[in-house]
Amino acid sequence: MKKSLLFVFAFLVSISLVFSQEEYYFPGETFKNNVPSPSDFLGYEIGEWHTRYDLIVKYFEKLDELSPMAELIVIGQSHELRPKVILTISNESNMNSLEEIRLKQVQLADPRAEMPDISEMPSIIHLGYGVHGNEPSSAEAAMLTAYWLLASESDLAKNLLDNAVVHIDPTLNPDGRDRHSLWANSNKGFPPVADPADREHNEAWPRGRTNHYWFDLNRDWLPLAHPETQSKVEWYHEWYPNVTTDFHEMGTNSTYFFEPTKPYGSENPVVPRKNYDDINVRFAKYFEKYMNEIKSLYWTKEVFDNSYPGYGSTYPDIQGGLGLVFETASSRGHVQESQRGEITFAFTIRNHVVNSLATMEAALDNREYMNEYLREFFDTALSEARSSSVKNYLFGDQYDPNRNVLFVKFLMDHQIEVYENTADKTVGGVEYKAGQSWIVPTEQPQYRMVRTMFEYVGEFADSVFYDASAWTMAAAYGMPFAENGGGSRGELVESIDFESHAFPEGDAYAYLIDWSDYYAPKFLYHAQKEGIHVEQVNRPFTSETHEGPVDFPAGTLMIPMGFQQKSNEEVLASLEKVARETHQKVYATNTGLNLKGIDLGSNLVGALEMPKVLMPVGNGVSSYDAGAIWYLTDNQLGMPITKVDTDALGRINLFDYNTVILPAGNYSGLSDRFVEHFKDWVSRGGTVISIGSASLWLQREGITKEKPVEIEDLPDDPKELPFADRRNFEGAKAVGGSIYMAELDLTHPIAYGYQRNTLPVYRNTSIFIQPSQNKYLTPVRYADEPYLGGYISDTNLERLKESSSIIISPSGGGRVIHFFDNPVFRGTWFGTNKLLFNAIFFGNQMD
Structure with a gap:
């Protein structure tokens, strides 16, 4: 009896909470009672807890089950195998004609196809939420928005169902969201603690912003390094939405941001002015109206970027739609103190709910206008291409x-x-x-994306x-x-795949693999893992192979069959398997006497040690750089590396490893005991690969002794400026990300596999170090006129010209390989990845 009374009491409380919640998020609205609200389904008010991703999906599944106006599809999955879902909502007639609507939208986006009748075409609205896992309010808003669309009795909801197809992506980053949700819920107090110093508001490294590999997915719409974005962009091109949203959170002491972004300075160079000067302004009036109604503070135009094409709010702009970024003040937990009082999770959610509704109303009111713009965008792409002096790009x-x-x-x-x-x-x-x-x-509908791929800005x-x-x-x-x-x-080209190579038949003296191919390092690791003894030929040579004379560059791999621990049959079976899996061509030779160059038994040929790599992670370390390195070794090499938290390094015996990678970061918190152990390990032959600012720590500890470039600011740096100019003037001194031409010493192991002595490199640091005093140990330096694209101040460009891209610093019996440019930026700098791979596999040869 007591349990029954408690149940009834809990049920009544639940009803009252649902009512108060609907009044908070949708004041004055009435709702159909056949659609459960999120709080009905979850058992708590939205804003009371951070909802796990699986529960969000289950709520959407319930809406799909109950309503003929909702359909949930799975478009892919995350690294951690969470499903990537899209909930589509429209009236029954539209839902029954969804494929026909989609095909017409694709036809509209093709200027070479017949223009469809847009008067009856619905607005295609894509509400995207939650690309940053620790900006969680938007995914909660996604559930409320879906509920409102299906249950609201309002005229606006009915008009949207009749005249729009709304696609809701609740979370682009499911893995990061659950990482943050677990943190926030596990550290929630009863009552919640608003003090910003509380543990709930201060996530542990690497925090929930990023995906499984600590990658910022809001930068991945262009590089497409990760499955979450790969599936999303594939879906995007199946629909070409008229409007796409991208909801975020910012500092607790901020208010709310909606577009327009900063005029000109934050706009993408290939996007038509109409997008910024007209369409953005049209939509902003709706955001203004909705935010005024709830009396929430907001701002526009000051910062936030729409220039980089890899944002979820910029990529749609280059596809004939309107991408919109929104930022709300963050509670970073359930409630947090701010300069304006306490910011609650519910408050941040409501800001995004009202702007979701504002976006849909704006899209509905501008339905024909936005459909006309979609065709116009691709029409003008063709006309701009015809007037361009560049008619094509040749590559390979x-x-x-x-x-x-x-x-x-x-x-x-x-x-x-x-x-x-x-x-x-x-x-x-x-x-x-x-x-x-x-x-x-260039004359093709995606002309503006072609420019994005090939032009230097x-x-x-x-x-x-x-x-x-x-x-x-x-x-x-x-x-x-x-x-x-x-x-x-x-x-x-309709499709393309990796080439298959026949494995040479019969017995051989040795097998040869050209190191030039991108996946040769993957072959090497897996051959070593199979127990195959592999050596490297450190000079160019010409060998008589089963296909006749073949020229091989320095760095070529050689498998001598007379020095294997396994039987010939086992070696050949393993070699064939690894070569097939890594798409490598294997050459057989029956002699060690080469036609040109050194012979296979030369002293310039040596055995390769299998890498055993440790990488510090945790406080002080750049999670972006560490994640990119981890992602590449996992996904491009299939090679595990040991990640050790900086707080646990004191318990590690470094002599169990031959290579340590130091991502960019601040290592000053490492214990004196570990630093001494580290110095001893390096001096006894260890290889350190240092990225960016990690080199500064090595310098401070006396492990390396390289010299900074000393060029004073150019005369155009004034002694006095107005206080209000400080951000712009000092910010202009940063090297935030730009591209330069480097020159390679092709005889050095760091450059093995490269056939041209020039290579574009990416720099996002203002660390400028002089070339090594040892004339042989600056294997990658800048060209005389290195600038290719991106912003750099005149002073920094002069510093760059006097500096080095990669230096090798001997340290006792070991060495440090300094990367001052980022070889792994966003996981897709395939041109420079191999420099890092060479450092991993051949580091002990580099000094």
Whole structure:
């Protein structure tokens, strides 16, 4: 009896909470009683807890089950196998004609197709939430918005169901969201603690912002490094939404931001002015109205970036839609003190709910206008292409077939048309071979994305950047390319895959693998893992192989069959398997006497040690850099590395490892005892790979003794400026992300596998170190005129010209390999990844 009374009491409390919640989020609204609210389903008010991602999905599944106006689909999954879902909502008639509506929208986005009748076409609205896992209010708003659409009795809801198709993505980053939700819920007090110093408001490293590999998915719409964004962009191109939202959180002491963003300085150079000058202004009036109604403070135009194409609010702008970024003050937990009083989780959610509704109303009112703009966007893309002096791009790397495949696939994922090149062509001293190079015509609907991939941006309306100021993806892939390269255009590439190679038959003296291919390092690791003894030939040579004479560069792998611990049959079976899995061509030779160059038994040929890598992570370490390194070793090498929290390093015996990677960060908190152990390990032969600012710690500890570039600020740096100018002036001194041409010493092991002595590199640090005093140990330095694209001040460019990209610093019997440019930026700098791989596999040869 007592249990029954308690149950009834809890039920009545639940009803009252639901009522008060609906009044808070949707004052004055009435709702159908056949659709459960989120609080009905979850058993608590929205804002009372951080809802786990699986419960969000289950709520959407319930809406799909109960309403013929809702359909939930799974478009992919996260690294941790959480489903990526889209909930589509419209009236029954539209839902029954969903594929027809989708095909018409795709037709509208194709300027070469017949123009459909837009008068009856619905508005396609994509409400995207939760790309940053520890900005959790938007995913809660997603549930409330879905509920409102299906249950509200309002005229606006009915009109939206009749005249729009609304796609709701509750969380682009499920893994990060659950990491943060667990933290916030586990550390919640009863009552909740508003003190900003409380543990609830201060997540442990790496925090929930990023995905499984600590990657910021709001930068991944362009590089497409991760499955969450890969599936999202694939879905996006199936629909070409008219409007796409991107909801975020910012500092607790802020208010609310909606677009327009900062005029000119934060706008993308390929997006038509109409997007910024007209459409953004139209929509902003709706956000203003809705925020005024709830009397919530807001601001516009000051900061936030729409220039980098990889944002969820910028990519749609380059696809004929409108991308919109929103930022609310964050409670970073359930309630937190701010300069305006306590900010509650519910308050942050409500801000995003009202702007979700405002976005839908604006899209509905501008339905035909936005559909006309979608066609106009792609029409003008073709006309701009016709008037451009650049008619095509020719690209391809004859030495690295698998990197070619990766880049062609990447372009096709962005719906860029790629054609085969059927004739040999030499442009700018670079050979583009038929069958190993491709042509991208500029006159195609995705002309603006073609520019994004191949153009270097060098003119800027501002000198302070929220993020990267350069994003030329052909440079990121290290891909040789030429404007107007000509060539003979063949067939449109419909699909492309990695080449399969027949394994040589019969017995052999040795097997040879050219290190030039991107996946050669993966082959090496897995061959070693299989117990195969592998050596490296450190000079170029020509060998008589089963396919006749073949020229091999320095760095070529050699498997001598006379020095294997396994039987010939076991070695051959393993070799064939690993070669097939890593898409490598294996050459057989029956002699160690080469036709040219050194022989296979030369003293310049040596055994390769299998890497055993440790990487510190945790407080002080850049989670972005550490995550990118982890992602690459996992996904491109299939090689595990040991990640050790900085607080636990004192318990580690470094002599169990031969390589330590130090991501950018501040290591000053390491104990004196560990530092002494580290110095001893390095001096006894250890290899340290240092990224960016980690080198400064090595300098302070006396492990390395390199010298900074000393160039004073140029005369245009005034002695006095107004206080209000400080942010812009000092911010302009940062190197936030730009691209430079480096020159490689192709004889050095760091450059093994590269066939050209120039390579675009990416820099996002203002650390400038002079070349090594040892003339042999600066294997990567900058060209005389290194600038390719992105913002850099005149003073910093002069410093850069006097500095080095990579230095090797001997330290006792060991060495430090300094990377002052970022070889792993956002996981897709395939052109420079291999520099890091070379450091991992050949580090002990580099000094």
